[in-house]
Amino acid sequence: MTQHINSAFDAGLADVNMQIAKLGALAETQLDNSLTALKDKNIKKFDSIIERDKKLDELTAEVSSSVFELIALWSPIAYDLRSLLVADRVGAILERVGDYSKNIARRSQVIVTEESFDRLPVNIVGLGEHVQGLLHRSLDAYMENDLQKAMNIWESDIDTDRLYLSIFKEIVSYMSDNPDDAKMLTHMIFISKNLERVGDYTTSIAKQTYFLSEGEYPDTKRPKAMTTY
Amino acid sequence: MVENDTLALQTNNVYVHYGSKMAINNVAVDFHKNQVTSLIGPSGCGKSTFLRCLNRMNDVIDICKVQGEFHLNGIDIYGPEIQVENLRKQVGMVFQKPNPFPKTIYENVAYGPKIHGLASTKSELDDIVKDTLNRAGLYTEVKDRLDDIATGLSGGQQQRLCIARAIAIKPEIILMDEPCSALDPIATAVIEELINELKENYTIVIVTHSMQQAARISDKTAYFHLGEMIEFGITSNIFTNPNHEMTEAYISGRIG
Ligand SMILES: Nc1ncnc2c1ncn2[C@@H]1O[C@H](COP(=O)(O)OP(=O)(O)OP(=O)(O)O)[C@@H](O)[C@H]1O
Ligand SMILES: [Mg+2]
Numbered sequence: 001m002t003q004h005i006n007s008a009f010d011a012g013l014a015d016v017n018m019q020i021a022k023l024g025a026l027a028e029t030q031l032d033n034s035l036t037a038l039k040d041k042n043i044k045k046f047d048s049i050i051e052r053d054k055k056l057d058e059l060t061a062e063v064s065s066s067v068f069e070l071i072a073l074w075s076p077i078a079y080d081l082r083s084l085l086v087a088d089r090v091g092a093i094l095e096r097v098g099d100y101s102k103n104i105a106r107r108s109q110v111i112v113t114e115e116s117f118d119r120l121p122v123n124i125v126g127l128g129e130h131v132q133g134l135l136h137r138s139l140d141a142y143m144e145n146d147l148q149k150a151m152n153i154w155e156s157d158i159d160t161d162r163l164y165l166s167i168f169k170e171i172v173s174y175m176s177d178n179p180d181d182a183k184m185l186t187h188m189i190f191i192s193k194n195l196e197r198v199g200d201y202t203t204s205i206a207k208q209t210y211f212l213s214e215g216e217y218p219d220t221k222r223p224k225a226m227t228t229y
Numbered sequence: 230m231v232e233n234d235t236l237a238l239q240t241n242n243v244y245v246h247y248g249s250k251m252a253i254n255n256v257a258v259d260f261h262k263n264q265v266t267s268l269i270g271p272s273g274c275g276k277s278t279f280l281r282c283l284n285r286m287n288d289v290i291d292i293c294k295v296q297g298e299f300h301l302n303g304i305d306i307y308g309p310e311i312q313v314e315n316l317r318k319q320v321g322m323v324f325q326k327p328n329p330f331p332k333t334i335y336e337n338v339a340y341g342p343k344i345h346g347l348a349s350t351k352s353e354l355d356d357i358v359k360d361t362l363n364r365a366g367l368y369t370e371v372k373d374r375l376d377d378i379a380t381g382l383s384g385g386q387q388q389r390l391c392i393a394r395a396i397a398i399k400p401e402i403i404l405m406d407e408p409c410s411a412l413d414p415i416a417t418a419v420i421e422e423l424i425n426e427l428k429e430n431y432t433i434v435i436v437t438h439s440m441q442q443a444a445r446i447s448d449k450t451a452y453f454h455l456g457e458m459i460e461f462g463i464t465s466n467i468f469t470n471p472n473h474e475m476t477e478a479y480i481s482g483r484i485g
Binding site (some may be wrong): 001002003004005006009075076077078079080081082214215216 | 440441444468469470471477478480481482483484485
């Protein structure tokens with residue numbers, strides 16, 4: 001799309017994009033850090049992850065107020081309006097992703113010190129890496145305004161569902177044989193569920209990217225592996 | 230609702246030239262009853278020219294040649310049996326600059342109904358004037374000064390008076406060429422609200438340079454560029470997701 005005649009509006013839009021880029025990078029880092037700390041049982045790292053979530057909240061608020069101001073001052077329409085609405089929503093999504101990373105850190109902190117932790121067969125990190133990939137690709141699709149990339153994310157959510165479902169079943173069956181580990185296993189279910197939710201949010205980013213480009217939402221129902229776990 | 234039953238004015242294959250210069254190039258727009266249609270586009274794209282075709286205001290411009298089909302309720306308005314005065318009674322017009330007659334407020338409104346024989350007694354005429362001023366949202370402001378000269382009113386009041394003058398003769402269609410361009414936001418909002426009420430009874434075609442105004446008040450919007458109609462559609466679609474890149478560039482203030 002061509003430039004605006006009013007360059008100040010373009011400058012405002014560029015600012016918002018910069019803020020989102022920062023926010024996205026931070027959200028990715030938070031997720032990566034919490035997964036790495038879980039994998040490495042790096043007990044010291046969790047506190048800093050939890051602390052840094054505030055920064056994410058701040059950046060999200062910055063995006064929101066920039067968007068609000070641009071809408072108030074410029075009365076944007078059509079693509080311009082969509083791009084601001086979508087920026088605000090993606091900001092909110094990234095804040096949620098940050099919350100899940102924080103929650104993963106909190107729960108991990110509790111379980112990595114358990115002595116039976118290492119004996120667990122559960123591939124949470126595998127699910128985490130899958131979701132990390134989705135987050136990265138969905139942000140790419142959004143920043144590059146790439147409809148095809150966005151649709152690929154939209155369609156690969158089913159893989160997240162399947163991975164989560166198999167982890168869930170594994171944990172449940174393990175739990176009945178090892179009732180003493182119930183508390184830790186419950187945390188693990190929540191961690192997996194958090195990751196699955198992050199996966200959902202990446203499809204929301206994809207959906208917003210589609211809306212940005214097309215002015216409507218994709219009407220195909222997203223493939224689902226399950227609904228009730 | 231079958232849309233065809235509700236057509237007030239149909240145009241097709243419209244070409245307008247000023248001398249050898251083409252101002253309108255093959256335009257077709259249908260105007261539906263009780264709808265507001267906005268004509269938007271950059272300066273000089275032919276909005277006023279096209280609007281003036283709709284009540285044959287271009288007839289008075291010597292070098293202006295109008296071709297194409299214009300049907301008002303199915304009747305060709307350029308047909309040989311059409312009397313232009315009657316056409317202008319059916320298709321009224323409000324201009325960019327309020328242009329009340331240099332007469333009293335009362336006479337400004339009463340003039341049209343009088344010459345078109347819409348009132349047979351003075352008290353009937355009084356009623357028409359009062360009713361019309363009411364519908365134009367002006368009555369309470371001017372009821373004590375109906376015999377004052379109209380040019381003493383504020384710009385926004387004058388414009389509402391001109392709208393009153395236009396609707397006093399009960400037209401079917403009201404053409405408005407940038408009616409709010411000289412008005413402040415409050416006077417503009419009053420006129421916009423009035424337009425919204427008027428569409429209960431009239432079909433309105435409005436030229437505006439305010440995108441927000443077009444978005445706020447019109448059901449349909451037509452985007453013109455260099456004499457061509459680039460896009461015509463439901464206003465909410467045009468302003469959220471236009472089909473044509475040129476429309477998008479224009480409405481969002483981009484370099485086209
Ligand atoms: N009386 C006239 N004689 C010659 N050319 C004319 C006349 N009126 C308009 N034109 C030309 O026709 C073209 C369309 O003019 P028109 O006034 O319809 O544009 P417009 O879209 O109403 O512009 P604006 O938004 O500035 O009012 C312009 O190139 C204009 O110069
Ligand atoms: Mg004009």
